[in-house]
Amino acid sequence: xxxxxxxxxxxxxxxxxxxxxxxxxxxxxxxxxxxxxxxxxxxxxxxxxxxxxxxxxxxxxxxxxxxxxxxxxxxxxxxxxxxxxxxxxxxxxxxxxxxxxxxxxxxxxxxxxxxxx
Amino acid sequence: xxxxxxxxxxxxxxxxxxxxxxxxxxxxxxxxxxxxxxxxxxxxxxxxxxxxxxxxxxxxxxxxxxxxxxxxxxxxxxxxxxxxxxxxxxxxxxxxxxxxxxxxxxxxxxxxxxxxx
Numbered sequence: 172x173x174x175x176x177x178x179x180x181x182x183x184x185x186x187x188x189x190x191x192x193x194x195x196x197x198x199x200x201x202x203x204x205x206x207x208x209x210x211x212x213x214x215x216x217x218x219x220x221x222x223x224x225x226x227x228x229x230x231x232x233x234x235x236x237x238x239x240x241x242x243x244x245x246x247x248x249x250x251x252x253x254x255x256x257x258x259x260x261x262x263x264x265x266x267x268x269x270x271x272x273x274x275x276x277x278x279x280x281x282x283x284x285x286x287x288x
Numbered sequence: 289x290x291x292x293x294x295x296x297x298x299x300x301x302x303x304x305x306x307x308x309x310x311x312x313x314x315x316x317x318x319x320x321x322x323x324x325x326x327x328x329x330x331x332x333x334x335x336x337x338x339x340x341x342x343x344x345x346x347x348x349x350x351x352x353x354x355x356x357x358x359x360x361x362x363x364x365x366x367x368x369x370x371x372x373x374x375x376x377x378x379x380x381x382x383x384x385x386x387x388x389x390x391x392x393x394x395x396x397x398x399x400x401x402x403x404x405x
Contacts, residue, residue, distance in 0.1 A: 175330075177330075209398075214396040214399055215331070215381075217395070250296075274319060274336060275336065276333070277333070280328065281328075
């Protein structure tokens with residue numbers, strides 16, 4: 172069984188400040204890792220993913236996450252946030268041991284990022 | 289392609305009534321998933337289809353819940369004899385079948401919010 176822990180349920184920051192949203196996972200097999208973002212009254216949108224290769228992955232809007240196998244972590248970072256980044260962020264894991272044939276995502280409880288002016 | 293479409297977006301019902309939600313996935317996606325999201329929690333897996341075959345059901349899916357995907361296109365999720373504990377956001381997602389980086393990337397709909405009075 173897999174599990175995801177997002178330690179912070181809420182993270183308030185000021186605009187243009189850096190932010191880190193923490194995510195740790197537990198799995199007995201290799202994993203694929205994801206960050207999804209949910210804006211108010213909208214569905215989940217994929218922010219970035221780690222499937223293989225470089226452990227540092229980036230999104231088009233300035234977020235990045237680094238897969239750390241030894242620490243079983245996939246923390247999300249942004250050096251300077253905007254008010255429009257206010258949303259709930261979900262870390263998720265799926266089984267990476269079957270070469271892409273597995274499908275089920277296990278999500279963390281989410282972190283609400285609130286960017287204040 | 290307009291993405292994953294879910295209807296209705298909101299449903300308010302009285303306890304004991306039956307409700308049905310519909311999901312139209314991205315047309316070329318063979319896999320379709322249902323998740324449930326309650327307040328303060330991340331999405332939880334309910335069930336999964338590959339084409340018209342329902343391949344897995346979570347223990348969260350009691351016998352009051354039934355999901356179908358006739359002809360491998362749209363899917364319906366029916367809840368019979370609703371209870372207040374069924375109040376949640378029901379999320380549908382789809383993904384392609386082919387192996388590779390796309391198979392593990394789920395595209396979510398905006399969700400159907402159920403309120404049971």
